[in-house]
Amino acid sequence: MSSNVTAASDSGIFGKLFKRKKKEINLAEATAWQLIGIKLRRHKLAWYSIWFLAVLYFVAIFAEFFAPFDPSDTWRRYTYAPPQEVNLFEQTDDGWQWAPHMVGYDVKTNIMTLKRDYTPDEEKKVYFEFFGKTEPYTLAGFIPMQYKLLVPENSKQPFFMLGSDRMGRDMLSRIIHGARISLSVGLIGVFCTFFIGILVGGISGYFGGKVDNVIQRLMEIIKSIPTLPLWMALGASLPNDWSSLQRYFLITIILGLVAWPDMARVVRSRFMSLRNEEYVAAAWLDGNTPFEIIRRYMVPNFLSHIIAVVTLAIPAMILGETSLSFLGLGLQPPMVSWGVLLQEAQNIRALAEAVWLLIPAACVVIAILAMNFVGDGLRDACDPYHDQGAK
Structure with missing residues (x-):
C-alpha cells in the first residue's frame, strides 16, 4: 500500500477550471489530526452529516433572517x-x-x-x-x-x-427559531459534561486508590437512577416564577450534571492506561504538578477520542430537553424550542386535524441521526486500529 494519500485532485470539472495541483500527504509524517481528517473524509455518511449540521446550525444562529415571520406573530x-x-x-x-x-x-x-x-x-x-x-x-x-x-x-x-x-402562528418560523434553542441546549449541556467528566475522571484515574473508590461509588449511585425520572424530578423542582431564560440555563446544567458519569468513566480508563507511560514519569520528575501533567500531557494525548464521545453525547442532551419540554417540565412559552412545539401534538383532536404539528419531531429525528453519524465517523477515525484508514 502506498504511503502517500492524495488530498486534492485536479481531475473533474473543478480541477480543470482551477488547475489545482495534487497535494499529497505522507502518512509516515502526517500528524494525528491529519490522519483523523483523512479517515473522516472517507466516511461519507459522517462527512455529509457534518456539512448538514453546519448548515443547520448556521440557519439556527441567523434564525431571524431565515424565518419569514416572528415566532409570536399570530393570525x-x-x-x-x-x-x-x-x-x-x-x-x-x-x-x-x-x-x-x-x-x-x-x-x-x-x-x-x-x-x-x-x-x-x-x-x-x-x-x-x-x-x-x-x-x-x-x-x-x-x-x-x-x-x-x-x-x-x-x-x-x-x-x-x-x-x-x-x-x-407560522410553523416554519417557529421551527427555525426553535432550532436555536434545541441545538444550543445540546452544546451547552455537553460543555458541562465535558468539564466535569474530565476533571472527576482525571482525578479518579490519575490518583487511584481510595480516591478512585469513592468517585466510582458516586458514579454508580448516579448511574443507578433512571435518567428520565431524574430529569423530571429536577425539572419539576424549578420555581414556577422563574423566567424562560433562567429555566433554559438551569435545564442545560441539569442535563450536563446527569450525564457526566459516562464521560468520567471514559477519561478514567484512559488515564489509568497512560499514567504509567514514560513521558508521564518524565513530566513528574521535571517538577510538574499533577494538574499540569493532566492538562499538558495526558488530556491532549486522547483529546480526539474525547471529542468523538462528546459528539455522541449531544443527541442525548437534545432528547432530554425535548422530553422535558414535551411533558411541560422543561422550557415554557414564550420561549420556542422543538420540545415546546411538540406540546401542541399532545392534543389528539388537534393532531388529527393538523398532522403538520409533528414536523418538529421529524426535525429532532433528523438532527439526532446526523449527530450519531458524525459521532460514529469520529469514533472510527480516532481509532488507530480501525481498518477504514487502510482501505
Missing part, C-alpha cells in the same frame, strides 16, 4: 391552516414568467362544528419575494438588518409553507 383567521403549495413561476399570455407565490385559501367556518375548512383557491395567490425588505430587526442579537430570505409582498396576507398552529 387568528388562519388557525390550523394547512401547508400551502409553493410555485416559482406563473403562466401568462406570454408564457411562463418568474413570480414566486403560494396558492391561497378559501376559508369557510362550519356552523355546526365551528371548524375552519380550507380549500385551495388557484385564483387567490400570495406573492412573496426573496431577500425582500421588511421592518428593521436585530440579527443574532447584535446585527441590525432590514432584509429577510422570504418576505410577503402584502404584509397583511401571510403565507404558511409548513402550516400554522392553533393560534395561527
Whole structure:
C-alpha cells in the first residue's frame, strides 16, 4: 500500500477550471489530526452529516433572517391552516414568467362544528419575494438588518409553507427559531459534561486508590437512577416564577450534571492506561504538578477520542430537553424550542386535524441521526486500529 494519500485532485470539472495541483500527504509524517481528517473524509455518511449540521446550525444562529415571520406573530383567521403549495413561476399570455407565490385559501367556518375548512383557491395567490425588505430587526442579537430570505409582498396576507398552529402562528418560523434553542441546549449541556467528566475522571484515574473508590461509588449511585425520572424530578423542582431564560440555563446544567458519569468513566480508563507511560514519569520528575501533567500531557494525548464521545453525547442532551419540554417540565412559552412545539401534538383532536404539528419531531429525528453519524465517523477515525484508514 502506498504511503502517500492524495488530498486534492485536479481531475473533474473543478480541477480543470482551477488547475489545482495534487497535494499529497505522507502518512509516515502526517500528524494525528491529519490522519483523523483523512479517515473522516472517507466516511461519507459522517462527512455529509457534518456539512448538514453546519448548515443547520448556521440557519439556527441567523434564525431571524431565515424565518419569514416572528415566532409570536399570530393570525387568528388562519388557525390550523394547512401547508400551502409553493410555485416559482406563473403562466401568462406570454408564457411562463418568474413570480414566486403560494396558492391561497378559501376559508369557510362550519356552523355546526365551528371548524375552519380550507380549500385551495388557484385564483387567490400570495406573492412573496426573496431577500425582500421588511421592518428593521436585530440579527443574532447584535446585527441590525432590514432584509429577510422570504418576505410577503402584502404584509397583511401571510403565507404558511409548513402550516400554522392553533393560534395561527407560522410553523416554519417557529421551527427555525426553535432550532436555536434545541441545538444550543445540546452544546451547552455537553460543555458541562465535558468539564466535569474530565476533571472527576482525571482525578479518579490519575490518583487511584481510595480516591478512585469513592468517585466510582458516586458514579454508580448516579448511574443507578433512571435518567428520565431524574430529569423530571429536577425539572419539576424549578420555581414556577422563574423566567424562560433562567429555566433554559438551569435545564442545560441539569442535563450536563446527569450525564457526566459516562464521560468520567471514559477519561478514567484512559488515564489509568497512560499514567504509567514514560513521558508521564518524565513530566513528574521535571517538577510538574499533577494538574499540569493532566492538562499538558495526558488530556491532549486522547483529546480526539474525547471529542468523538462528546459528539455522541449531544443527541442525548437534545432528547432530554425535548422530553422535558414535551411533558411541560422543561422550557415554557414564550420561549420556542422543538420540545415546546411538540406540546401542541399532545392534543389528539388537534393532531388529527393538523398532522403538520409533528414536523418538529421529524426535525429532532433528523438532527439526532446526523449527530450519531458524525459521532460514529469520529469514533472510527480516532481509532488507530480501525481498518477504514487502510482501505
